Amino acid sequence: xxxxxxxxxxxxxxxxxxxxxxxxxxxxxxxxxxxxxxxxxxxxxxxxxxxxxxxxxxxxxxxxxxxxxxxxxxxxxxxxxxxxxxxxxxxxxxxxxxxxxxxxxxxxxxxxxxxxxxxxxxxxxxxxxxxxxxxxxxxxxxxxxxxxxxxxxxxxxxxxxxxxxxxxxxxxxxxxxxxxxxxxxxxxxxxxxxxxxxxxxxxxxxxxxxxxxxxxxxxxxxxx
Numbered sequence: 001x002x003x004x005x006x007x008x009x010x011x012x013x014x015x016x017x018x019x020x021x022x023x024x025x026x027x028x029x030x031x032x033x034x035x036x037x038x039x040x041x042x043x044x045x046x047x048x049x050x051x052x053x054x055x056x057x058x059x060x061x062x063x064x065x066x067x068x069x070x071x072x073x074x075x076x077x078x079x080x081x082x083x084x085x086x087x088x089x090x091x092x093x094x095x096x097x098x099x100x101x102x103x104x105x106x107x108x109x110x111x112x113x114x115x116x117x118x119x120x121x122x123x124x125x126x127x128x129x130x131x132x133x134x135x136x137x138x139x140x141x142x143x144x145x146x147x148x149x150x151x152x153x154x155x156x157x158x159x160x161x162x163x164x165x166x167x168x169x170x171x172x173x174x175x176x177x178x179x180x181x182x183x184x185x186x187x188x189x190x191x192x193x194x195x196x197x198x199x200x201x202x203x204x205x206x207x208x209x210x211x212x213x214x215x216x217x218x219x220x221x222x223x224x
Contacts, residue, residue, distance in 0.1 A: 002213075002217050002218050003217075004221035005037070005040055005220060005221055006037050006039045007040050007042065007209055007220050007221070008039055008042065009042045010042060011043060011201060011205060014044075015044050015046045017048070018046070018048040021043060024094075025096055025160045028041070028096040029155065029158050029160055038097045040093065040212060041094040042092075044091065045088075047073065047088070047173070048086050049072060049074050049084070049085050049176065050074075050075050050077045050083070051076045052077055052084075053077075053080055054080065055076075055082040057083075059083055059177055059181055060083065060176070061178070077161065078153050079151035079153045080151050081150075081151035082178075083181070084151065084164065085173045085176070085179070087173060088169070089167055089169040090165065090169040091201055092164050093164070093165070094161060095162050096159060096160055097109075097159045099157040099158070099159060100158075104157060110152065113150050113152075113162065114139070114150065116211045116212050117140045117163060117165055119211040119214075119215070120204065121148075124190055124194060124207075126147070126190055126194060128141060128142050128147045129141060135182065136182060138151070141185075144184075145187055145188035147165065147187075148163055148166065149164050149179075150164075165204065166189035166190065167189060168190070168191040169189050171189060174187045
């Protein structure tokens with residue numbers, strides 16, 4: 001029987017700072033560890049560049065002062081991966097799940113997130129796939145351009161952080177650093193791949209949630 005998943009859609013409330021979203025994740029993580037229900041946060045961030053555990057700040061191409069002048073925050077996080085960007089026009093998904101119950105496999109978890117993103121992109125006529133290049137794992141690509149990135153953290157098999165899908169993101173923001181440490185790859189968005197009919201963020205979010213429930217064998221609970 002599928003487990004209930006609380007889907008918290010923050011898109012109607014406007015853009016959320018990284019600090020506020022992280023606080024929500026920590027609260028949800030504590031609830032799951034205490035035996036409470038799992039949560040999927042769906043949101044859009046204000047401008048921020050985050051550095052994962054494997055990040056090399058030497059791959060920042062501008063100073064933090066330069067970022068602040070342009071309203072872009074810089075945050076160090078406990079997720080895996082390197083440098084990435086979150087901001088307007090990007091769909092951010094933070095699942096807080098308990099993998100101890102039958103899914104103690106980090107690679108499977110990442111693959112399932114990739115599969116959810118691939119199916120979501122396909123709904124809008126964009127064919128994305130995993131890259132055969134080992135250094136490009138935990139993401140989905142359209143040719144040589146990254147469409148979505150994944151970075152996760154697990155504590156006692158409870159997940160935080162998650163995935164970011166470029167919908168109508170300002171791709172110029174990715175020129176401020178070396179995205180995910182990959183210098184020979186570009187970035188793209190659903191809007192760039194389908195310029196005649198770019199999708200709206202809520203529309204993409206609805207598709208993602210539907211596929212997430214299928215892939216992860218959950219059913220949508222009442223939104224708290």
